[in-house]
Amino acid sequence: MIELLAQTCLNAVYAASYISLVAVGLVLIFGVMGVINFAHGELFMAGAYAVVTLYADLHLPFLVAVAVGLVFVGCLGLLMERALFRPLRDNPLGGLVASIGFLMILQALAVLGYGVRMEHIPPATQEVIVFSDKVRLPLARLYVIIASVVLLAALWYFLKRTRFGWALRASAQDPEAAELQGISINQTARIAMFIGAGLAGIAGALTAPLVSVNPHMGHSVIVTAFIVIIVGGVGSLEGAVVASVVYAVVHTFVTTFYDGVIADIVGLSLMLVVLILKPTGLFGSADRA
Amino acid sequence: MLKYLIWPLLAVGLVLLPHGLSFSQQEILVFLTINVLLVSTYRLLTLTGEWSLGHVVIMGVGAYASALYTKEFGVWVPVSMLLGGVTAALLAVLLSFPLFRMKGFYFLIGSFAAGEIIRLLWKRFRDPFGGPKGIKGIDPMPDFSIGIYDFDFFEPVSYYYFAGVVVVVCLWILWRIEKSPVGLTFHAVHWQDKLAEASGVNLRAYRTLAFAIASGFAGVGGALMAHYVGTINPNSFDVEVMVFVLTWAIVGGTGTFYGPILGCVALTVLNEIVLRELGFEQMRPLIYGAILILSILFMPKGLESVVQRLIQPRDKKSDADREALS
Numbered sequence: 001m002i003e004l005l006a007q008t009c010l011n012a013v014y015a016a017s018y019i020s021l022v023a024v025g026l027v028l029i030f031g032v033m034g035v036i037n038f039a040h041g042e043l044f045m046a047g048a049y050a051v052v053t054l055y056a057d058l059h060l061p062f063l064v065a066v067a068v069g070l071v072f073v074g075c076l077g078l079l080m081e082r083a084l085f086r087p088l089r090d091n092p093l094g095g096l097v098a099s100i101g102f103l104m105i106l107q108a109l110a111v112l113g114y115g116v117r118m119e120h121i122p123p124a125t126q127e128v129i130v131f132s133d134k135v136r137l138p139l140a141r142l143y144v145i146i147a148s149v150v151l152l153a154a155l156w157y158f159l160k161r162t163r164f165g166w167a168l169r170a171s172a173q174d175p176e177a178a179e180l181q182g183i184s185i186n187q188t189a190r191i192a193m194f195i196g197a198g199l200a201g202i203a204g205a206l207t208a209p210l211v212s213v214n215p216h217m218g219h220s221v222i223v224t225a226f227i228v229i230i231v232g233g234v235g236s237l238e239g240a241v242v243a244s245v246v247y248a249v250v251h252t253f254v255t256t257f258y259d260g261v262i263a264d265i266v267g268l269s270l271m272l273v274v275l276i277l278k279p280t281g282l283f284g285s286a287d288r289a
Numbered sequence: 290m291l292k293y294l295i296w297p298l299l300a301v302g303l304v305l306l307p308h309g310l311s312f313s314q315q316e317i318l319v320f321l322t323i324n325v326l327l328v329s330t331y332r333l334l335t336l337t338g339e340w341s342l343g344h345v346v347i348m349g350v351g352a353y354a355s356a357l358y359t360k361e362f363g364v365w366v367p368v369s370m371l372l373g374g375v376t377a378a379l380l381a382v383l384l385s386f387p388l389f390r391m392k393g394f395y396f397l398i399g400s401f402a403a404g405e406i407i408r409l410l411w412k413r414f415r416d417p418f419g420g421p422k423g424i425k426g427i428d429p430m431p432d433f434s435i436g437i438y439d440f441d442f443f444e445p446v447s448y449y450y451f452a453g454v455v456v457v458v459c460l461w462i463l464w465r466i467e468k469s470p471v472g473l474t475f476h477a478v479h480w481q482d483k484l485a486e487a488s489g490v491n492l493r494a495y496r497t498l499a500f501a502i503a504s505g506f507a508g509v510g511g512a513l514m515a516h517y518v519g520t521i522n523p524n525s526f527d528v529e530v531m532v533f534v535l536t537w538a539i540v541g542g543t544g545t546f547y548g549p550i551l552g553c554v555a556l557t558v559l560n561e562i563v564l565r566e567l568g569f570e571q572m573r574p575l576i577y578g579a580i581l582i583l584s585i586l587f588m589p590k591g592l593e594s595v596v597q598r599l600i601q602p603r604d605k606k607s608d609a610d611r612e613a614l615s
Contacts, residue, residue, distance in 0.1 A: 036398075084586075088585065088586070096397075097539055098582050098585050100535065100581065101578040101579065101580075101581035101582035102582065103578070104532065104577055104581070105574075105575050105578040107574055108571070108572065108573075108575035112575070227402075230398060265406055265410070268405050268409070269406060272399060272403065275390075275402070276387045276391075279395050
């Protein structure tokens with residue numbers, strides 16, 4: 001029993017690590033751009049397909065594939081910013097609907113390019129850390145955990161300690177006042193979209209060998225990310241990280257002890273309960289509704 | 290003159306329409322008829338300013354309910370279709386308690402979550418919902434004859450006439466509701482909520498009413514579909530279908546009653562005639578996505594604004610003619 005609990009905890013930590021990367025990116029985009037990016041799950045998928053192409057098909061090193069995935073998906077984010085969100089800046093519902101359109105395009109391109117079959121990607125490493133007979137952690141999963149801790153720490157440093165991060169937070173708080181201070185809104189929007197999309201991309205790229213990669217994988221990712229950002233409070237980065245951990249623990253334990261569908265229902269109900277009782281989430285402030 | 294001729298002409302056109310089409314096109318026509326009802330109910334919901342992402346699941350509630358009533362209790366199909374609509378409306382009233390504590394974006398996400406939970410419940414519980422495979426062998430509409438025409442519901446043409454009459458009646462009711470004081474209050478709830486509340490309008494009650502009416506008629510639409518196709522499963526009502534409904538409403542525009550219908554018909558014609566005939570079937574989501582983006586960027590008021598622009602100058606000219614004559 002103890003071993004099962006320990007193993008489930010390890011699984012939860014792994015799930016929390018990549019969910020938090022996706023959710024933090026989504027929150028960052030919402031904070032700076034004011035739109036909810038429905039295509040975020042498909043950005044995750046795009047990162048995974050970058051690894052399919054470069055690592056599984058072209059046999060480049062795994063890390064090169066992940067880096068290219070990060071930059072490629074970041075550039076998709078820039079494209080979205082320029083083509084969709086900038087013209088629709090005064091129309092949040094329009095931005096959301098446009099991102100749904102972008103989602104459909106990305107999904108269709110993946111189907112056209114790769115077909116609907118699941119891609120098999122050899123893991124970067126087969127090694128497993130064995131704690132005991134029933135408690136084991138594949139090294140590939142450990143890499144994902146380490147990568148997300150490093151990335152989130154780097155993001156925290158960037159946002160709180162650098163000039164660009166300071167400008168970014170300023171324009172998230174009050175775009176007009178920030179503009180009066182000489183901060184370029186377009187510039188901060190570009191940075192936020194590149195980082196936000198890039199985080200989704202790298203999460204997809206890192207986990208590609210560990211999940212089933214297919215053109216419709218984005219759906220469950222975006223549902224999870226929505227639950228996490230609502231529970232954590234829309235617009236709160238710290239909330240997103242904490243809620244990722246909470247959600248991952250709940251979901252992993254319910255999956256282990258009941259089944260996956262029940263776990264999804266529990267997760268969605270958790271979100272509804274938070275929406276009803278405290279719509280600002282665990283960490284959200286009242287004024288950013 | 291034209292004004293009095295347009296409705297009879299439209300009616301004759303709609304009656305004659307299926308006879309010029311192939312069998313598969315007749316089937317598409319049946320779905321189009323049901324989708325017109327669905328997208329019109331969606332517009333009623335948007336009148337109060339709320340955009341739901343659970344509307345297709347609510348339609349599915351009507352479909353599941355009607356299918357189960359006939360299967361489990363042997364209810365006569367037309368009655369069970371009505372009961373399906375009633376069930377969807379009642380569920381909407383229940384859902385309104387948690388959902389209408391939210392507004393705007395939160396309502397959008399909340400309705401999405403509620404819809405997904407319902408869909409997962411269908412998926413999880415084999416009894417009575419049939420699990421992932423859904424319900425098969427749903428009783429078809431019983432055949433009947435009205436003297437001049439024999440309804441044989443294995444023929445899409447017959448079902449098209451039947452569904453067409455039901456949908457026209459539903460659309461007429463929806464139209465009457467919108468033009469009634471209740472419908473005007475829906476507008477007020479959206480555009481002047483503070484003022485409406487100050488003059489004694491119960492915002493919550495009217496939002497719930499709009500939600501229940503829209504859901505009820507969507508449920509009837511779902512029941513119409515279930516008894517035609519004969520099989521439903523959780524994936525018949527997933528987010529992708531919802532996105533199509535959203536696309537129809539946005540491309541058509543939600544400012545007028547005919548806007549969403551126009552969007553639905555235009556995109557279905559484009560999809561079935563252009564894409565299928567040319568062999569671009571796989572490109573469907575791609576082209577829908579592109580159309581969605583282009584219309585929100587360049588035609589934010591939808592196709593209806595184009596129609597209005599076409600009608601307006603002609604009205605002015607006829608006014609000028611009249612003045613010249615007098």
